[in-house]
Amino acid sequence: MSCMSDKTGKLITDDGLRLDGRRADEIRPMKIEIGVLSRADGSCYLEWGRNKVLVGVFGPREAHPRRMQRADAAVIRYKYNMASFSVEDRARPGPSRRSIEISKVSREAFEPVIMAELFPKTAIDIFVEVLQADAGTRTAAINASSIALADAGIPMKGLITSCAFGKVDGQIVLDLNKEEDNYGEADFPVAMTQDGEITLLQMDGHLTSEEIKKGLELVRNGCKEILEIQQAVLRKKFQTPIEEPAKETSMEEISDIENKVLEAEVSMKYASEATVVEEIREEIKVFEEDAPKKIAEEGTVAEEIHECEKLEHKIEEAKPLVEEETLEEVIKAEIGEKADLKASLEIDPKITEFEELELIKEEACSSDAKKMKFESGGFAEEEIPLYEKSITEKVISEKTSESKNELEFKDKSRKKVIAEEAVKVEEKSEKENSKGPWLVVKDPSESGSKGDKDE
Ligand code: UDP
Numbered sequence: 001m002s003c004m005s006d007k008t009g010k011l012i013t014d015d016g017l018r019l020d021g022r023r024a025d026e027i028r029p030m031k032i033e034i035g036v037l038s039r040a041d042g043s044c045y046l047e048w049g050r051n052k053v054l055v056g057v058f059g060p061r062e063a064h065p066r067r068m069q070r071a072d073a074a075v076i077r078y079k080y081n082m083a084s085f086s087v088e089d090r091a092r093p094g095p096s097r098r099s100i101e102i103s104k105v106s107r108e109a110f111e112p113v114i115m116a117e118l119f120p121k122t123a124i125d126i127f128v129e130v131l132q133a134d135a136g137t138r139t140a141a142i143n144a145s146s147i148a149l150a151d152a153g154i155p156m157k158g159l160i161t162s163c164a165f166g167k168v169d170g171q172i173v174l175d176l177n178k179e180e181d182n183y184g185e186a187d188f189p190v191a192m193t194q195d196g197e198i199t200l201l202q203m204d205g206h207l208t209s210e211e212i213k214k215g216l217e218l219v220r221n222g223c224k225e226i227l228e229i230q231q232a233v234l235r236k237k238f239q240t241p242i243e244e245p246a247k248e249t250s251m252e253e254i255s256d257i258e259n260k261v262l263e264a265e266v267s268m269k270y271a272s273e274a275t276v277v278e279e280i281r282e283e284i285k286v287f288e289e290d291a292p293k294k295i296a297e298e299g300t301v302a303e304e305i306h307e308c309e310k311l312e313h314k315i316e317e318a319k320p321l322v323e324e325e326t327l328e329e330v331i332k333a334e335i336g337e338k339a340d341l342k343a344s345l346e347i348d349p350k351i352t353e354f355e356e357l358e359l360i361k362e363e364a365c366s367s368d369a370k371k372m373k374f375e376s377g378g379f380a381e382e383e384i385p386l387y388e389k390s391i392t393e394k395v396i397s398e399k400t401s402e403s404k405n406e407l408e409f410k411d412k413s414r415k416k417v418i419a420e421e422a423v424k425v426e427e428k429s430e431k432e433n434s435k436g437p438w439l440v441v442k443d444p445s446e447s448g449s450k451g452d453k454d455e
Contacts, residue, residue, distance in 0.1 A: 011180055012169045019179055020049070027163065027175040027222045032144070032233045034151050042152025046144035049177055050134035052086075055144040056127045057152040063123035074119035078107035080141060082130040102138045103128075109142055109162070109191040109200035115155040124154055135181035139164050142191050142200070143226055150234055159230050160199060162191035163222040165215035172211055174218040188212070190219045194227055 012018055022028070028049030037043035040056035047053075063069040080102040082091045106128075114124065126148065128141040142162035149156060166176040167186040181187055186205025192198045207215065 010169060011183060012171055012173070018168070018173065018177075020177055022175075024171055024173040025218050025221065027225060028177065030143075030226065030229055032147060032229060034147055034233050034237050040148070040152070042148040042150065042154070044144040044147040044151060046140055046147070048136065048140045048143070049175075050132060051130070051137055051140045052132035053137065053140045053144045054129045054131060055141065055148040057125065057145070057148040057154065058127075059124040059152070060119035060122035060154070061125075063121060068123070069121045070116075072120055073116035074114075074122040074124050076107055076111060076114055076116060076124050076126070078103050078110070078126045078128070078145070080106060080128045080130070080138065082133060082137070086130045086133045086137075102141075105200055105202060106138060106142055106145070106191075109160055110145065110149070112197070112199050113157045113160055113193055114149065115157065118155055124149075133178075135176050135178040135187075136164050136189070138162070139175075139189050139191070143230065147230055147233060151237070158194040159227060159234075160191055160193060161223040161227045161230065162189065162200065163219050163226060164189035165218050165222075167205065167207060167211060167215075172215045172218065174222045186211075188215055188219075190216065190223070192220070192223055196220060196223075 012024070016023060018024070020028070031047040033045040035043055036045045036054070037056050040058060042057040044055045045053070046055070060074050063075050068075055080099050081095075082099060084091045084093050107126075110126070116124070126145050128145065130137045130141065139162035142160055146160045150159065163175055165172060165174050165188050166180060166184045167173070168176065168180045168184040170185070173180065173184075176184060176187055184205070186203065186207045188204075188207065189200065189202050190198060191200035203212075
């Protein structure tokens, strides 16, 4: 606290209002956020008036250096640091006499509640960073540290709450702001447990015992208010709604419900309105019982009639269309469809048949060539193999354009020519005294190489 003797104006108006509009017993508005640092075990960001404080709690964790360890309890370490930009005049970075003092008194404020004995040889570190200062930063930091410790799950007997009172314009006021701290006559920061046990008490300035008494009264009320805010924040974080598992209804409960329903029905019978309702219910019941039968009887008949009517209507609509089409077209369409279907189904056998026919055709063609050769006098009739003959005939009858009659005629004329030639040769032989008794069959159109060879 820095008391200013050269204050010029009044800090409290005649109406009892302070410069920021508060009354003597009012604290500045406070805003708390919990769990703001992901790497800390517990953290808290607190705004109190224009103060902005960030606290991170780490531990319990192994204490380093080891010489700091306590065999019977955890070591509590509290580091208060004011950011250089947190005040109007730049604060010199690093520890100062003031920050070391604040760190010490703040640590001692927590020692009565932290159950350090549960974590021997460990350390619980509380780091305070003042981001913006406007008087009362140590009290703000203690309130925030209390939340951060709880957030870290550090076992505590209770929360620590802190607030200051002071003397401004000869009046005892709660929670001094920067102007009141600078130009006031006294500053008295206090921290206490939730049971009201004071864990920190400092005084800067001059106060009478009466003023201290009055001031402590204000502080208690202020701390009570702050405690409510702290508890609300912690409840919001940790008090998650517990969903009770769905309970199965026991048989006893079911029978209880049934009895209650019966009782309700009985009681309804005695009420005049209930009687009317009961009559209506009876009517509905009778109707509901009869309804399915009626629906079953009438509904199906009506349905059938309806279906019949629909069909008749369709027939009437279709009649002119059917008359327009000839029967032949209809049959063609029907057969065409079926033939297409059959073809698609029997495509493989058809292909096989087609291949056979192709083969036969090829053979026939070659046979035809031979036949032509024969006809032109290249072969003797006997030279044509029987199977070729049969194939030729088959192909001729089935696949070629020549008719059977024509073929027979050609065959006959061919035989006739051969016979005539043979007769001629025979006559000639007889005439020329042929050497052999055999018959030379020779196509007259050919030179007779074949015959020569055969000879
Ligand atoms: N202050 C400052 N520079 C300093 C120390 C303090 O401007 O080096 C201001 C700061 O706003 C602080 C106020 O003086 O909040 C009162 O300081 P005090 O030592 O009384 O501690 P506090 O009231 O913040 O706990």
